[in-house]
Amino acid sequence: MILNRHADEEDPQITQIRQSVIALCANFPGEYWRELDSKREYPTAFVKALTDAGYLAVLIPEEYGGSGLGLNAAAAVLEEIQRSGCNGAACHAQMYIMGTILRHGNAAQKAKWLPKIASGELRLQAFGVSEPSNGTDTLSLKTRAVKKGDHYIVNGQKIWTSRAEHSDLMLLLARTATPEEAGSRSAGLSVFVVDMREALGNGMTIKPIRTMVNHSTTQVFFDDMKVPAENLLGEEGRGFRYILTGMNAERVLIGAETIGDARWFIQKAVDYANNRQVFGRPISMNQGIQFPIAKAYAQTEAASLMVQKAARLYEQGKDIGAEANMAKMLAAEASWAAADMCLQTHGGYGFAEEYDVERKFRETRLYQIAPISTNLILSYLAEHVLGMPRSY
Structure with missing residues (x-):
């Protein structure tokens, strides 16, 4: 395995976490993921193993049964999952939603x-x-929650709600007041914890969406669904502010995942190139093979530094809107470049399922779009960092 340079400078606890995650993931090789992918099934055994080992609770304080560690630890967990050829998308949301x-x-x-x-x-x-009509324009969401007595009545629809069929709780953002009533578009949004075990069939309907990746994503419909008023998080109308910090953590963690993907692609390409013999010698002797791999490695290492910086600043309580967005964008671009390089290095074999390249290729492509597209990140940087006019 290509080692992280200067790994001795890392916190020993983080290094131990990495090694333990690698050992756990070794029990879930490519065959496991290929079978799930072909059947579009959820990796229940893998998620259970991560849960039992405590990795999905690294950010939960010790007083509540978690490890009480920082975002760097969570990032290390997800990076090594992806670097091992597994798929953390099945469970990563719990870390930042929590x-x-x-x-x-x-x-x-x-x-x-x-x-x-x-x-x-x-x-x-x-x-x-x-939601179907607003995409990333979160402030235009239409799902309404109207308080009646000791409950809120929710009506509306959500889309791209991944893992809804494999979750007991949902963090739901809904409008409790119109922009006119609240005084601004960002006000009037509230966050609720929905017990899906009670809601399913009682005002909540889930419809799976089949996609090019095994991502377990869905549409969720709310028809007079009741949510206890005690499930409102914080103050009514301040929900948008509440989820923003979670979104920053999400982008850092997705950045870590895609760094892991990139490193998997690079290692896969190096191993294949060193072993593939054409014209009587390994193809890794050719600069046409070497240079794209080396370039992907350099791009990945640079993006990794941005992810580490964003995680460090987050742990210090700093505003990391710009850093989180840059970390996600640069890491996702590095992983996509590495994926393309890896497929090209393998030639026709890259399209064969048994090599896992085509599966990981499809999986990492998602992060050019989700959870926020590259164009919106560039728009954010132009407006909020560089002081240019709003472009949309």
Whole structure:
């Protein structure tokens, strides 16, 4: 395996986490993922193994049964999952969704949900934000939650709600007041924890969306769904602010995942090139093979530094809007470049399922679009960092 240069400078605890995750992932080789991919099945055994080992609870404080570690630890977990050829998309949401409960939930809510999330008794994998008509324009969402007595009545629809069929709880963003009533587009949005075990069939309907990757994504419909008022997180109308910090953490963690993907592609290409004999010698002797691999490696190392910086600043409590966006964009671009290079290095064999390249190629392509597209990141940087006019 291509080692991380200067790995001795890393926190020994993070290094130990990496080694332990690698050992766990060795129990879930390519054959496991290929079978799931062909059947479009959820990796239940893999997620259970991660949960039992405590890796999905690294960000949950020790008082609630977690490890109480920082974003760097969570990033290391997800990077090594991807670097091992596995797919953390099946469970990564729990890490960043949980933060909204931790930061904005009251004492009773934290005590009710966090210990069970940490132990695996409750799965918090569903994040209901995107809607068919608004895409990334979150402030235009139309799902309404109207308070009636001790409940809110929710009506609307969400799309691209991944893992909804494999989650017990959903973090739901809904409008509790119109922009006119609230005074601005960013006000009037509220966050709820929905117990999907109670809601499914009682106002909630889930419809799977089949895609080019095995991502377990869905549409979710709400028809007079009742949510207890006690499940409102924080203050009514401040939900958009609450989810923003979670979105920054999400982008850093997705950045770490795609760094892991890139390193998997690079290692795969190096191994294949060194062993593939054409015209009586390994193809790795050709600069036409060497240079794209070396370029992908350099691009990945540079992007990794941005991910590390964003995670460090997040742990320091800094505003990392720009850094989180750059980390996600640069890492996703590095992984996509590495994926293309790896497929090209393998030639026709890259399209054969048994090599896993085509599967990982499809999986990493997603992050040019999700959870935020490259163009929107560039627009954000132009406006909020460089002081240029808003372009949309």
